[in-house]
Amino acid sequence: MDWQPVKEYEDILYYKADGIAKIVINRPHKRNAFRPKTVVELYDAFANAREDSRIGVVLFSGMGPHTDGKYAFCAGGDQSVRGEGGYIDEGGMPRLNVLDLQKLIRSMPKVVIALVAGYAIGGGHVLHLLCDLTIAADNAIFGQTGPKVGSFDGGFGASYMARVVGQKKAREIWYLCRQYDAAAALEMGLVNTVVPIEQLEAEGIQWAQEILEKSPIAIRCLKAAFNADCDGQSGLQELAGNTTMLYYMTEEGSEGKQAFLEKRQPDFRKYPWLP
Ligand code: 2NE
Numbered sequence: 276m277d278w279q280p281v282k283e284y285e286d287i288l289y290y291k292a293d294g295i296a297k298i299v300i301n302r303p304h305k306r307n308a309f310r311p312k313t314v315v316e317l318y319d320a321f322a323n324a325r326e327d328s329r330i331g332v333v334l335f336s337g338m339g340p341h342t343d344g345k346y347a348f349c350a351g352g353d354q355s356v357r358g359e360g361g362y363i364d365e366g367g368m369p370r371l372n373v374l375d376l377q378k379l380i381r382s383m384p385k386v387v388i389a390l391v392a393g394y395a396i397g398g399g400h401v402l403h404l405l406c407d408l409t410i411a412a413d414n415a416i417f418g419q420t421g422p423k424v425g426s427f428d429g430g431f432g433a434s435y436m437a438r439v440v441g442q443k444k445a446r447e448i449w450y451l452c453r454q455y456d457a458a459a460a461l462e463m464g465l466v467n468t469v470v471p472i473e474q475l476e477a478e479g480i481q482w483a484q485e486i487l488e489k490s491p492i493a494i495r496c497l498k499a500a501f502n503a504d505c506d507g508q509s510g511l512q513e514l515a516g517n518t519t520m521l522y523y524m525t526e527e528g529s530e531g532k533q534a535f536l537e538k539r540q541p542d543f544r545k546y547p548w549l550p
Contacts, residue, residue, distance in 0.1 A: 391415045530542065
């Protein structure tokens, strides 16, 4: 792939090529743990990918290996900047802005694929969980640490995890804070496939290219439909937004607008009441 850099950031790398965006957390010395600035940059890049109508798939990964040879997707919130009320940003404000990023990844009408090499731990584990798909390298290690380090994610981190792996397994993951290897993650349905580490990005590109062959509106509506099952009224809003978009794209939908602009009565009689 001819990856073209999109924008300079401090904590992340962002590229695009041929319908695919690639967003990489670049703090390998911290096992790619995120500070508030990292999240601001991730949000900016994901929002950019969402806006770009040429992009259908985002590959989300962590830079590695570190100088000690170890890999990480993300080790969650950077504990060295955790203060009272959240992770302290450069202006001294406590933040949990990763929750905004979670919502964006989940609701953006593009397919987000996590490529996990090494550790996906804590808030980093929740990030991969929220991606549409996860491809794991054979060295991947998954787990939550919240109850060990004085934290928890009772939002998507608990409820969506239970949807993915089931209530019993989700409670085990959170209560015991164990680490699970790639094979165990595959068995519990936490990841879609496991590949040798050298093949991780190539596999992600292959999956992305297969998705890009498909209908964008079909994939968009499917993503919203999968979300709607879990997300209550905000999930319905997302799904219904797509029906409105599709309605606007019909002649029937534009008749109402045209009639208003032409200061005449709309003629909806010509459209059928389909069975
Ligand atoms: C990830 C893990 C298991 C890796 O272990 P290991 O032995 O391979 O590496 P090591 O030596 O622990 O880490 C390497 C360097 O990365 C830093 C370490 O402090 C160390 O730095 P130096 O000593 O070399 O200077 N590092 C790693 N993770 C970090 C982190 N999260 N914050 C700051 N520095 C970190 C092992 O490193 C580990 O268990 N990490 C902590 C995982 C964790 O507890 N994450 C936070 C969970 S809470 C959360 O993410 C959260 C939430 O619960 C709710 C909302 C938002 C966020």
